[in-house]
Amino acid sequence: MLLNQMKYFTAVVEHNSFTEAAAALFISQSAISQQIQSLEEELGVQLLFRQHRSFQLTPAGEHFYRQSKLILTDISKLKRETRQIGESEESQLKIGYLRVYGGLELHEAVALFSERYPEISLSIINGTHEELYHELLQKSVDIVLSDQRRAFSEDYMNLELVQSEMYAELAMQNSLSQQKELTWTELKDSPCILIATKEQQATEEEYYRNTLGFNGSFLFAESLDEGRLLVAGNRGFLPIESVGTLPPPVGTIRRIPLMKDRVPITRKYCAFWQKKRSNYYIEEFAALLQQLLAKQ
Template sequence: MLFKQMNYFVTVVEKNSFTEAAAESFVSQSAISQQIQALEEELGVELLQRQHRKFTLTPAGEHFYREAKQMLAQIDELVTETKRIAEDEETQLNLGYLRVYSGQELHQAIAEFSMTYPEVSINIVNGTHEELYQELRQNTVDVVLSDQRRAFSDEYVNFELVQPEVQIELSARNPLSQQDAIDIQASKGIPCILIANSEQQASEEDFYRNTLGFDGTFLFAESLEEGRMMVIGNRGFLPIEVAGTLPAPAVSVKRLPLTKNGKALIRNYCAFWRKERTNYYIEEFANVLKKLFDEEE
């Protein structure tokens, strides 16, 4: 059985016409009719009941049409990805994620993706929101896991993943740690610890002060680990993005929701990538990540 015969058959059924199917396939009507007859002879079943210039599908023909269409789509995908892999000596996927993110879903997504696509080499970087945005603009990363801080741009795919509440980590020695939640205005007497290098400190402070409304002082740490050590030392509170499943905080640390005017602060987590750089692997990784987040909701 030739895949070409299967393709002819699917085209005839979808066009409901031998003439139109022949024109689309760039062959004569007699040629396409002969190929389908040869297909029926090889299968030993009648796929079409012909009535003058019209036809109807037999039950066997309906089954063969559904399965053949699915199989041809899989073959097209196989050919496309084989060519893609052949074009690159080593296929790479460059990922970026927020430095303050510590959810397990990203690690699980990388592990699951790597098992499915072992031919893809994954490179990983982290940074602040602005650092990751610049990485995307400069094409040094393919896709980033980050929060939304500006209006969606038509130049990017804005693949929404999860909308988690913002929480903070605070030393258990601080009296506010006994509350069920902490309002951002009530917390201004405690320094807010942000994860940012010297070049990104101003933009991070601007976001927390002018967008979220925190009106206190700021301390900065270079890494999430350093920030958490500062929390343990009761130097301030650390905003944490609860996107997915987080490991339990240290025994001497409390994790509490951060509110504003009594309402939980919500952040929109997305996978971002440039539309012009869209490819199969980026979309597959984003879908794996989305599935894992959905399973935790």
């Protein structure tokens, strides 16, 4: 009964009226008055100081109101999440991440999540920014780890994970590999190696040329490993971001910071998911990944 009494009490406080609170809750004024009187008797303290037709909260009433609001909000969330889990056809979480991502935190987040929630089946795909965006639109994935290229949408949860610095990976035999920092202009004579499928090559090239400002030529690889093999063969440079713990390059490759106007170039990485499809497990995975990245 205490939960209902909390509900009645907070309604009275927020409407500043027994009559309006009773109408909002579809019960009689006498019933709501009796419930609050019963609540005060059970607690052994006065919550409201009544004076004619008005009232004021006592210090105990102030405390009870604030704590009741928190408890009722938590209970509402618990009911919603339980209902979502019970109504889902299968307990599965579908995750998408960038094909160029090379950090270790995603692997650790997947392992920890699976340990905590063994009842949830994880499926994981990778892709370019545009491919992952399409997967979200089509509801083929529940959550994606991707860079921000568009303004945040109110239809999505946009959880910022990390501001990452950009680097260029070059072969040791490349003359630019001895520099402490590089700019896009200095790299224009070396092909830029992008990780993209054939269908997404034009989109990725347009982004690096028009948004990031690289005016040289491009080579493409299907995977991060394939891209690094091209770097090792001195075919060009590979732009890469330090999203979390990035393993060091092999001995034949150097990783050099990318700069613009003597300031490191940074990219924003986020976890994205549709607000209408948000649930406990999506939010838990996103929070877990955020915590792991924050440690670095």
